[in-house]
Amino acid sequence: MTEYSAIHDYEELELGDFRLQEGATLRGAKLAYKQHGEMNNDKSNVILYPTFFSGTHQDDEYMIGEGMALDPSKYCILQVNQLGNGLSSSPSNHPEPYDQGNFPVITTLDNVRAQHQLVMDYFHIDQLEMVCGYSMGAQQTFQWAAAYPEKMRKIVPWCGTASTTPHNYVFLEGVKSAITTDGHWQQGFYDSQPHKGLRAVGRVYAGWGLSQQFYYEQRYLDHGFSSLEDFLAGFWEAFFLQKDANNLLSMAQTWQRADIARTEGCHSRDEALNRITAKALVMPCETDLYFRREDVERETNCIPNAECRPIPSIYGHFAGIGFHEEDTAFINQGIKELLETSVD
């Protein structure tokens, strides 16, 4: 419904009749992905990079490039768009009867299973060099490592937890209610976007996305915004006005349900984390207000071969989104170090 990408710069994998964890079957499901760089002969240089809430692979490309850790001249980087994001199967592009307000519930494991089809069944990759991602991309990374421990050597999840905390769930209730309060949303069966609701998402999100200190120091002035109100309208409202309301709701629902304890054969979050064999570098931001450092540290302590390295930044959750060069450089350095480490 919404034009996400001016350039069709990605490929699509047909997933067939894709059975979802909560019961529905998404007939003719599709996974959109973009490949950067070439696979080497034994396909041992592949890095999988899933997307975050509201974003597409294009929004993650700040982390990829020659000279960066994710260097396409050395690695084959597969960016995979999560279901619901508008490029892979989503409320905005799926045919009836599972279209718009009737798009079924997607779980983090559904995303991981779809990506597993791409990596294992389509590309026949035996083992990934790394899975990495930001925010919901971090959640998919953790879920990959617990569901298929032997399928990757390394993981770098940043600004995300394996399981969504109850408070994070509550914050997302506020985000969702901003959309559903707009009468134009019409239970998801709208002809045009509920603009007021999308603007409200921006205002609700603004307090969560960046830290108290960021606003105190008026750091938005460093990013081309002329006042606080200009940042709220010119950045936050504008950001969400580009999105499809149902897609946002679908991804928020996936995020709310993220729970690594639901991995098959596991009985708890800690048990699932303990299964991870990949060498892990986990990077929360010190001032993240919803994927908090302390929550990430608690989880990281359950992973056998892991380091938790907080990003020292006042950019809160936005430290990980490519908004602030210093933070991007810090994350890049972490990925680089881990890629240079040999794992037996």
Add this chain to the structure above:
Amino acid sequence: MTEYSAIHDYEELELGDFRLQEGATLRGAKLAYKQHGEMNNDKSNVILYPTFFSGTHQDDEYMIGEGMALDPSKYCILQVNQLGNGLSSSPSNHPEPYDQGNFPVITTLDNVRAQHQLVMDYFHIDQLEMVCGYSMGAQQTFQWAAAYPEKMRKIVPWCGTASTTPHNYVFLEGVKSAITTDGHWQQGFYDSQPHKGLRAVGRVYAGWGLSQQFYYEQRYLDHGFSSLEDFLAGFWEAFFLQKDANNLLSMAQTWQRADIARTEGCHSRDEALNRITAKALVMPCETDLYFRREDVERETNCIPNAECRPIPSIYGHFAGIGFHEEDTAFINQGIKELLETSVD
């Protein structure tokens, strides 16, 4: 418009044609207050206790009673309802042309000046024993002490800052947008409350009002709620569904503009705080997400005769609202100690 109080248990002071700081004149303005206990002969035992966002004096009465620090057998406690709260002049009760969506902007200093009329002109009290309050009540307390330093001996503001921080301002943008997104709000000229918007306020506020740890420990189960969803609907939605939408917007606007630097003759927040001569006990909650301990400490350091004593609690901002007995006892003890201290 909304029936706030089943019992008319308060008095009203006619403020006359009340000139507001930002220019409008509220003709026939009223200040609603409730007196507990009697004034002694020299009127030296009077405590002023202004209300918080969305609340009336009834919501503050948990802090008053025999055996409590605010003991009506010893003190005369004057509870004053802030403008916009539905009992004092408000969008919901003021006549045209300043009714509903056209109610003018109220500042913290407007509230303090209206209360000054009650205390000084009507009751002829020379000096208050104490001014105290929670949240926006704390903001009024700080403003009293800076605007009229000689008019009270002691102050106890809890869970509030003298000036609203930029991030706190942003959080309130989210709260306001939850209401204004509901088409039934109609720019404030509604015939019945915008219920969807009020519910959304509840969902947006839920993540801010209580701490991460509160939700992690499912502490709502201790308060008569059977699940997280039951707490979101049964407490948060129900809480705001009782309120008038325009009144909430008016108070949120007052809160957003709270800035003690605007005190007459002052050039900065720190200068205004430095003017305060009252002995001050300032009590932030350790886990408050918007009136944060560090922000309160920074301000308290500018007050000459002040102690900052954080409330050790996981109840966040709700530590101060009478929701959790231990926190109420902690605040009560602080007020008691200060009342027992003699001041020259």
